[in-house]
Amino acid sequence: MKTILVTAFEPFDSETINSSWEAVRPLQGCQIAGANIEVRQLPCVFDTSLEQLYAAIGRVKPEVVISVGEAGNRPHISVERVAINVNDARIPDNAGQQPIDTLVIAGGPTAYFSTLPIKAIANELNNAGIPAKVSQTAGTFVCNHVMYGLLHYLNQRFPAVRGGFIHVPYLPEQATKHSGAPSMAVEMMTTALKIAIESTLKHEKDMTITGGTTS
Ligand code: PCA
Numbered sequence: 001m002k003t004i005l006v007t008a009f010e011p012f013d014s015e016t017i018n019s020s021w022e023a024v025r026p027l028q029g030c031q032i033a034g035a036n037i038e039v040r041q042l043p044c045v046f047d048t049s050l051e052q053l054y055a056a057i058g059r060v061k062p063e064v065v066i067s068v069g070e071a072g073n074r075p076h077i078s079v080e081r082v083a084i085n086v087n088d089a090r091i092p093d094n095a096g097q098q099p100i101d102t103l104v105i106a107g108g109p110t111a112y113f114s115t116l117p118i119k120a121i122a123n124e125l126n127n128a129g130i131p132a133k134v135s136q137t138a139g140t141f142v143c144n145h146v147m148y149g150l151l152h153y154l155n156q157r158f159p160a161v162r163g164g165f166i167h168v169p170y171l172p173e174q175a176t177k178h179s180g181a182p183s184m185a186v187e188m189m190t191t192a193l194k195i196a197i198e199s200t201l202k203h204e205k206d207m208t209i210t211g212g213t214t215s
Helices: 019-027 048-060 118-127 142-157 186-202
Strands: 002-009 035-042 064-070 077-080 082-084 111-113 132-135 162-168
Touching (some): 002 048, 019 035, 019 064, 019 186, 035 048, 035 186, 048 064, 064 142, 077 186, 111 142, 118 186, 142 162, 162 186
Parallel strands (some): 002 035, 002 064, 064 162, 077 132
Antiparallel strands (some): 077 162, 082 111
């Protein structure tokens, strides 16, 4: 049976919960479209997050890796197209590190494209009544760092394994503390991730450019 590794993050930026973890946590041990789902929480810390991700890939041996993070200012599910080789932190991470204009991987290409079927995922989410878009930036904080490190690692070590990143909005209970912030119910986010997994298993390739690097 295929295994899919789904990661999410611990809380950061003085939040007590992280919407990505709340959405991903219920998927542990689920079977979706004949695949077994393994979930892991990553620390919101540069480098340590990647060490833990690589260790999880080594243990779980997944066919697909989907990393999920919180983007509190976005109203929809963001299916990320590209990760860039830049760390440029607006705030310190959970270990107090705040890299400015450093490389994620020295000597790595400028960027990696997601190898998930990003257009198919966004379309199928919208067809299910869930607001979603392909996003052209995962930012320059720990989420982009994890997406870049994931795609670099898969490219170098496990080229047959597909991977990518999805950002989810705040949960309603988080949005109450940020005036005017958009939010989405956790059940809708979890359903969205199930659809993203089904869509990934259904579409080996997308209509868009996937799997390449830019240098
Ligand atoms: N969101 C942050 C890091 C952890 C998370 O959930 C980001 O978008 O970089």
